[in-house]
Amino acid sequence: MSNPPQRITVNLNATPVQAEAGQSVGAVLMGQGIKAWRTTRNEGKPRGLFCGIGACYDCLITIDGEPNQRACMVQASDSMNIEGDFSA
Numbered sequence: 426m427s428n429p430p431q432r433i434t435v436n437l438n439a440t441p442v443q444a445e446a447g448q449s450v451g452a453v454l455m456g457q458g459i460k461a462w463r464t465t466r467n468e469g470k471p472r473g474l475f476c477g478i479g480a481c482y483d484c485l486i487t488i489d490g491e492p493n494q495r496a497c498m499v500q501a502s503d504s505m506n507i508e509g510d511f512s513a
C-alpha cells in the first residue's frame with residue numbers, strides 16, 4: 426500500500442492553496458482550474474501550458490520573485506510564491 430501524497434501550501438498571488446509535493450507549478454495551477462496565467466505581448470492572447478515539457482516557453486510565470494520561469498519545469502515547494510495573471 427502506498428503512502429498518501431505529502432501536502433504543501435503554495436501562494437497564488439498571495440492566496441494560499443494546497444498542492445501535492447512533487448507537482449510542477451503548472452500542474453498546481455491546472456489543478457486549481459487555472460488554464461492561462463499570462464497574455465501575449467502584441468495580441469493579448471492567453472497562454473498557459475502547451476507542450477508541458479519545457480520546449481515552447483508558453484508557460485512563463487514569476488516564481489518567488491524570479492520572472493520568466495517555466496511552470497511546467499519547476500517543481501512546486503512549500504511556501505512558494507507564484508505570481509501571474511490568473512484571469513488571462
Ligand code: FES
Pocket residue numbers: 473474475476477478479480481482483484485495496497498
Ligand atoms: S508548457 Fe511548454 S515550456 Fe512549459
